[in-house]
Amino acid sequence: MHAPSPRLLKVGGVTPFTATDFPGLLAAVVFVQGCPWRCGYCHNTHLQPRTKAGAVAWGKVMSFLQRRAGLIDAVVFSGGEPTSDPALSHAMRDVRTLGFKVGLHSAGTHARRFERVLPLVDWVGFDVKAPFDDYERVTRVRESGTAARRSLEALLMSGVDYECRTTVHPRLLPEADLLRMARALSQMGVKRYVLQVFRQQGSKDEALNAVAMSGYPSEDCIAQVCGWFPRFDVRRS
Structure with missing residues (x-):
């Protein structure tokens, strides 16, 4: 039986099988509790707080993953925000000992911890979220763009495979700001970029849900953004 790490990840839930959360691989998703930001379009608001013990014991997660060996290829740490948890690196090492590749969904809220786990991630x-000088509009937290930019710079320097993506909503990202943000990302060296159009399903923000999404972003806007990235896509659901 695998011995759990001395620092135990606070898990909010597990998805046992997914073909969409790690490109090209079958994976399980471990949802980590905790996020310091309060984005209005968040679909996992129940994962923002960190409870004393977590909803699922890490030992039980490891036992489950042992039984999945040979059935899935990878384990993705999502959230919430996985870098909120100081036990993240220990959990990633546990997962690697089982032979799985490791994926990470992150907004870079904790830049130092994000940098430390990059060598463990595939x-x-x-x-x-937004132009780095205007992150507070989305996250509702001052100076959040500073941590995000530092994390992204570390990711681009690391050589780790990645996808950058932005959830877009006309109230949070008017097209002028969307274009300014996308151009800045291109200038930073981002090669793979995705726009994820806001969807009401799962959102609890009534103000965002009340805004009509038809025609946003415009075809002209999408065409401009597409021209700045070697690999670009738009996801509408």
């Missing part, structure tokens, strides 16, 4: 889905 792929990162990195959420970019």
Whole structure:
């Protein structure tokens, strides 16, 4: 039986099987409790607080993953925000001992911890919220763009495979700001970028849900952004 790490990850839930959370691989997703930001479009608000013990014991997660060996290829740490948890690196090492690749969904809220776990990660889905000088509009937390930019710079320097993506909503990102943000990402060296159009399903923000999404972003806006990245996509659901 695998001995759990001395520092135990606070897990909010587990998805046993997914074909969409790690490109090209079958994976399980471990949802980590905790996030310091309060994005209005968040679909996992129940994972923002950190409870004393977590909803699922890490030892039980490891036992489950042992039984999945040979059935899945990878384990993705999502949230919440996985870098909120100081036990993240220990959990990633546990998972690697079982032979799984490791994926990470992160917005880079904790830059130092994000940098430390990069050597343990095979792929990162990195959420970019807004232009870095205007992050508070989305996260509702001052100076949040500073941590996000530092984390993204570390990711681009690391050589780890990644995808940058932004959830877009006309109230949070008017097209002028969307274009300014995308151009800045291109200038930083981002090669793989995705726009994820806001969807009401799962959102608890009534103000965002009340805004009509038809025609946003415009075809002209999408065409401009597409021209700045070697690999670009738009996801509408």
